[in-house]
Amino acid sequence: MAENSLTPRYPDLGLIAAAKSEKKIEGDELKAKGFFTQLQGFWVTFITMFKKVNTVNYPEVKEPTAARFHGRHQLNRYDDGLEKCIGCELCAWACPADAILVEAGDNTETERFSPGERYGKVYQINYLRCVFCGLCIEACPTRALTMTNEYELADDDRAKLIYEKQDLLGEMRAGMVPAPHPMYPDTTDTNYYRGEVTKAHPSQGTPIGEVNA
């Protein structure tokens, strides 16, 4: 047993036997063996020159990530430009790293950011804390919070890594009206939630990409 336990777990490359051996390898025998061993090594190098290369010249070249890679978050908008976030804080509740801070606000007739009564007034994600687990995305009841594939989250200032709402909001697409603005006429938040609002109504304001004639 005692001997067994001392038996090396890695494959015996003959080194132990060679060390124990009385016989010395020398002269021509050594030369011949050494020469072929070297060729063998260079052969690996040579063959690799013709194989497909995995590395890229980052940051000049950027490879796309896997489609479902967990990157920076994004706060989404409905197609008319209203925000999807309702400030419910479920993302903050779900977050295991306490990286999210949300403070809700009350939509008013004159200043509306999201359909319904409530919107996210303050929205911060602290990327020094975030572990990109995606639990916040699962928790979001309105699909307001999703993750992008963006992974370049480094900075020389810790404060800059706390992303505010304006940093997280997705970009305005053509046809959207920047919030705040009223809801699409004769709709409720349910219509928005069901995806029935697909474009902005003229009464909501001038959409991005169009110029008032």
Next chain:
Amino acid sequence: MSTEQLTEVEMITCVIDGFEVTVPKGTLVIRAAEKLGIQIPRFCDHPLLSPAGACRQCLVDVEINGRAFPKPQASCTIPVETGMIVKTQLTSPVADKAQKGIMELLLINHPLDCPVCDKGGECPLQNQAMSNGRESSRYEGKKRTYDKPVAISTQVLLDRERCVLCARCTRFSEEIAGDPFITLNERGALQQVGIYEKDPFQSYFSGNTVQICPVGALTGASYRFRARPFDLVSVDSACEHCASGCAMRTDIRRGKTLRRLAGNDASVNEEWNCDKGRWAFKYLTTRERVSTPMVRGEDGELHEASWPEAIAAAAAGLKGKRAGVLVGGRVTREDAYGYSKFARVALGTNDIDFRARPHTDEETSFLSSIALDLKTTYADLDKADHVVLVEFEPEEESPIVFLRLYKQSRKRSLKVSTTAARISRGNHKLGAVRVALSSVSDLTAKSVILVGERAAESAGALSTAVALAEKSGAKLAWIPRRAGERGALEMGAISTLLPGGRPVSDASARVDLAAAWGVDSLPTTPGRTTSEILEALNKEDELEAVLVGGVDPMDISADALSQLLNTFVVSLEISHSSVTAIADVVLPVAAVVEKRGSFADWQGSVHSFDKAQADALSRSDVRILTMLSEAMGKSINLPTVSATEREIASLGKWDGAKINFAPIASGSAPHAEGNHANLTSWRLLLDLGTLQEGEANLAGTARIARAHISSKRAGDLGVANGDLVKVSNDRGSLTLPVVIIDIADDSIWVPRNSLNSQVIPTLGFSSGIVTVVKA
């Protein structure tokens, strides 16, 4: 022992889920199950409200003496009986299925608002849908919708879609507050909570409906969307608004108070509080806080200063000078003790008074002789056969006293008499009748006389009340309006008493205290009262300086502020005020949520509270007074609130000879003729009080200021309800709409400190003769 306690209560044994339980007769099944630790789901059931059986969520299987009820029964309406066998959802599949069915029906029309609902996270419907509901909904139809939210008052919002029709809010308003402004309208599927359009939910207790709503149907406008329950750190605290002594819960998020809820103290506020206690906490963030010490420079302006600089400046102005101390009625017991010790040790004077309101020598005598020995409690109100209110408006001045009285009034038509000039809304609810104090005769040992702080304003009222109590054996209680007054009195923040009720005039009491404090002697000359201090400040060879705590001079008299002008003023304040504007040194202090301390309620019970905003840096008054006294070379040595608590406890109460009360003869009310009238006033619960600043939603439910006159005067003036009258004297005038009520023909009543009706600043007095003409 009273007879009630001697009566044996019949005990009944029944079986719930196979366990025997013995409870008093009349106990509801749901409550008996609780005793066993069996939780039956419920919405409408509330231990302090009458059973309603409205939500049907608590269905259980019941069998009495072998005969089973054909259908599951609501356990919140059935009292236990001998031989009863109850099977809850834990043992009966029938009960379980019934409960799941009810939950499914309740959820049919309940919107999926949980992410945006203020109740989400602390919602009984959410919790019980998880514990006693189905996993998924089978309902595929359209949900019934209503417009939402509907503001039923400026501070309460109603969302009818979320309502489960449990009738908790309507039962509370009717049974507890006596304000049935909110009812269930319509029937069947359209049943909904509603208000009478012309009569909004203007109850002083409306906040409780928000707290007891088991869903998010009633929410507070001020807390709307401010936080989620998991954001909040809850701290038990005491209410700083009045002397009722409510237990409170303060919810803090990131160093800010976001809401306050009624705490649970069965002997005081049960589970209720008033809207002022619940919603008036923004005074702290509204006005500009005094953030650093300030010293008035050569140029006559206040400049920010360092602590040592400001303390040195204050000490230089106070050391060796004849100075007085105005404490104010809002201090904690510990801070009051600090002021009291500071006056005696550092300033060597008895010129200290906590009364920032009209007061008399009669009241001083009453406070220093009898007030601290009064042992009346809320329990005495519950047992009283007759309650006499002497210059005291329970609903306006101590709302929890009102709730207790109303409970008895509703239960057994408690007899209530009042000496007020008119029957207020609150007293009307109590069924109170107006009496002259001298003519009250049918008092017994079970009767209670409640004396308010305004008794000091009518000469002889206190003397008559004391005599009446002595003659009849009735219990007497003094109920001040402000939370700190009773504590300040106990801590000796008054000219005639030292801490613990030790009389200044008693040499042995002085020696006792001087030994405890480690000083040679204590001042022997009797001190001045608040008004005497203010007068002495402007006289040659009298007072040269004054230390002012949280006092609004306009509460004392119209001239008080100008009397402070030409003297050295050290102000300890939380926010910039009229006093800090004229002070020579301003020292910032901690507000109630930022410090530890305690208040004594009108019964004398002490309610301690801890620092709620843990990261606040402001210091308690007592700490600052210690620094100041050290700079003056006569330390009061109270470096922390806990050290003060220990010193107060070690001193104990005075058990030696007491001062005798010196009664005075009753004065007669001034007689008014023609267009003159005898003006009386009191403060309404919601008015322009300093501590209610910054809360517009709360102010929206304040009662509108009206001049109350008799029908004869209205006829003479030719005015009808709603017409404007001008109430004036040589100092100023108030123009108010009139309301014609039952009041003496030569009298007029206006609110003391409401919008458009600030009596003391405008007319210069709180009661007296005014001229009333049509405006």
